[in-house]
Amino acid sequence: MKLVGGIPGEGNLLPAEKVHGPTTAVIAIMTFAMLLVAAAGLALTNAAGVVAKGVESRFVVELPAGIAGGLPKVLAAVRSAPGVRSATPVPETEMRSTLKSWLGSAAAAGDLPIPALVTIELKPGFKPMQLQARIAQTFPGATTVTETAELGPLLRSLHTLQWLAFSIVMLVAVATSAAVVLAARGALDTHRFTIEIMHGIGATDRQVTRLFERKIATDALVGAVAGGLAAAIGLLLVGGAGAAFAGELTGGAPLGQLDLLILAIMPILVVVLAILVARWAILKALRETL
Amino acid sequence: MSEAPREALPGFRRRIGVVFQDFRLIRHLSAYDNVALPLRIAGRDEAEVDASVREMLDWVGLADRSSARPPTLSGGEQQRVAIARAVIARPELLVADEPTGNVDAEMASRLLRLFEALNGLGTTVVVATHDINLIALQPRAELMRLDGGTMVDPTGVLKNPPRSRAIAP
Numbered sequence: 001m002k003l004v005g006g007i008p009g010e011g012n013l014l015p016a017e018k019v020h021g022p023t024t025a026v027i028a029i030m031t032f033a034m035l036l037v038a039a040a041g042l043a044l045t046n047a048a049g050v051v052a053k054g055v056e057s058r059f060v061v062e063l064p065a066g067i068a069g070g071l072p073k074v075l076a077a078v079r080s081a082p083g084v085r086s087a088t089p090v091p092e093t094e095m096r097s098t099l100k101s102w103l104g105s106a107a108a109a110g111d112l113p114i115p116a117l118v119t120i121e122l123k124p125g126f127k128p129m130q131l132q133a134r135i136a137q138t139f140p141g142a143t144t145v146t147e148t149a150e151l152g153p154l155l156r157s158l159h160t161l162q163w164l165a166f167s168i169v170m171l172v173a174v175a176t177s178a179a180v181v182l183a184a185r186g187a188l189d190t191h192r193f194t195i196e197i198m199h200g201i202g203a204t205d206r207q208v209t210r211l212f213e214r215k216i217a218t219d220a221l222v223g224a225v226a227g228g229l230a231a232a233i234g235l236l237l238v239g240g241a242g243a244a245f246a247g248e249l250t251g252g253a254p255l256g257q258l259d260l261l262i263l264a265i266m267p268i269l270v271v272v273l274a275i276l277v278a279r280w281a282i283l284k285a286l287r288e289t290l
Numbered sequence: 291m292s293e294a295p296r297e298a299l300p301g302f303r304r305r306i307g308v309v310f311q312d313f314r315l316i317r318h319l320s321a322y323d324n325v326a327l328p329l330r331i332a333g334r335d336e337a338e339v340d341a342s343v344r345e346m347l348d349w350v351g352l353a354d355r356s357s358a359r360p361p362t363l364s365g366g367e368q369q370r371v372a373i374a375r376a377v378i379a380r381p382e383l384l385v386a387d388e389p390t391g392n393v394d395a396e397m398a399s400r401l402l403r404l405f406e407a408l409n410g411l412g413t414t415v416v417v418a419t420h421d422i423n424l425i426a427l428q429p430r431a432e433l434m435r436l437d438g439g440t441m442v443d444p445t446g447v448l449k450n451p452p453r454s455r456a457i458a459p
Contacts, residue, residue: 015318194316201375202304203331205296287296 013198013211014191023183023216024223030176031227031270032234034169035263039235041165042262043254048158055147057085057122061135062143065113074118074139081134083126090117176270177277180216184281187212195286209282213275220274224267231263304332307376307413309386313368315360321347321371322356328379346374349404351397365392373401377408384408384415390424402427 063074071089078087095114099107106112122128132144148155188195195208255263294302307328315324322343329339347353350370360368369392376384384405390398402424405415419425425433435442 012319012323013316193314197314197316198327198331199300200303200308200314201328201331202300202302204300207331 013194014187014215021183021219023179024219024226026179026183027176027220027223027270027274028227028230030172030179031224031267032231034172034176034270035228035231035266036234037165037168037172038266039231039255039259039263041162041169042259044158044161044165046254046256046259048155048162051151051158052148052155055151057124057126057128059120059128059132059144059146061118061120062145063116063118063139064141065115071116071118074116074135074142077138078118078120078131078135081131083123084131085121085123086119088119088121090119092116173270173273177273180220180274180277181281183219184212184216184278185285187215188282188285205283205286208286209279212282213278216278217271217275220271224270227270228264228267235263304328304379305382307379307381307384309369309373309376309384309389311387311391313360313372315368315371315375317360320357320359321352321363321367324360324371325374325378328375332379342378343374346378350374350401366394366397369393370397370401373404377404377413380408380411381413384413386415386417388419388421389417390419390421398424399427 061074061078063071075087075089078084092114095117096107120131122131128146135142135144198208316327325346326339326343329342344353347356350373352367352370355363355367360371363371369389373386373389376386390401393401405417409415425431
């Protein structure tokens with residue numbers, strides 16, 4: 001028994017439609033939403049990465065006023081320690097300026113004890129724990145605060161938003177699949193007579209399925225391209241305004257080349273998903289009914 | 291048959307040709323494509339399909355109507371397209387329900403000759419008909435008569451059914 005994958009001239013076996021139906025519109029909207037959410041998720045991932053990378057090698061040493069040896073001794077000790085890229089004291093004028101918000105003119109009073117702050121940045125590969133321990137041992141009373149601890153809530157929020165974006169993309173994919181299943185079942189009902197004749201003549205389920213795959217693939221391709229173009233325009237408009245802000249925040253473009261590649265592939269994945277879901281739905285429906 | 295695995299059915303169906311009383315042609319396909327369908331489903335080479343379809347359409351007198359769609363064909367023409375589709379793949383069994391019901395006497399005679407030729411090549415031909423004259427044209431055929439939905443002569447040896455009794459409701 002020879003079973004073939006397709007039928008020559010199968011493009012004519014279902015009547016041609018001049019206008020793409022609601023499936024195309026649904027897939028276009030879903031692709032548009034999916035790309036925007038994915039772009040937001042990728043931008044958040046980049047932002048979180050930049051923030052995390054920036055703070056993991058930095059910490060601040062706080063020296064209470066009147067500590068033995070004072071700031072110069074601490075700076076000398078820290079700068080001679082291995083793995084330290086820089087140790088920068090926060091100027092006292094800056095400290096007093098910050099305090100002015102709460103204390104008013106009293107912040108400028110000379111008798112107000114102002115602690116000294118030193119921002120320390122480590123070289124790549126060095127962890128702050130060893131140096132923190134050494135500072136605490138050498139200068140009792142000095143306290144250290146890692147920026148990771150300070151920015152922990154922000155990073156956690158960014159990660160939560162990443163997962164939220166990923167979940168929304170997955171939900172949109174599920175919704176797209178559901179729309180394809182409904183479209184496939186609708187198409188089967190519309191063309192039931194043709195399918196019955198083909199089965200009666202000896203067509204396999206796979207041959208019948210290919211007819212509908214072809215139609216749904218065309219609809220999905222048109223929808224995905226339309227949705228993808230709309231999303232690209234939207235990202236250019238929104239991204240143009242947001243890029244400067246994002247660049248200021250993260251020190252670079254919100255979306256890298258890899259991100260753009262991922263976004264470009266997504267419409268193709270939507271088409272592949274639509275074809276696979278349509279195949280599954282039609283084969284299942286054929287086995288249930290005929 | 292009802293217990294055969296689903297995967298076995300297409301191969302089994304390809305060995306059977308069926309002429310339905312209501313023709314069951316695909317309306318948006320041309321007569322040519324309707325007749326070609328069994329061969330294309332079977333995966334035959336397109337050159338072979340073309341030669342076979344043209345020969346078959348010529349044989350049933352529809353060579354000049356090959357691009358016409360079923361809604362534009364008369365009942366008799368649709369019936370001939372249905373017959374051409376049923377026999378083109380040389381099935382082992384041909385089941386025809388009133389195959390000459392909508393054709394003139396000359397075409398009915400040609401169709402019967404086609405059925406005889408197929409039978410000579412090894413195809414078992416089963417024809418359901420009300421047409422006594424058609425039966426008379428087939429003196430060598432084995433007959434089974436249905437009366438009130440019941441097979442009255444299941445042996446197939448009945449050669450001259452009584453004209454006074456109804457045949458096949």
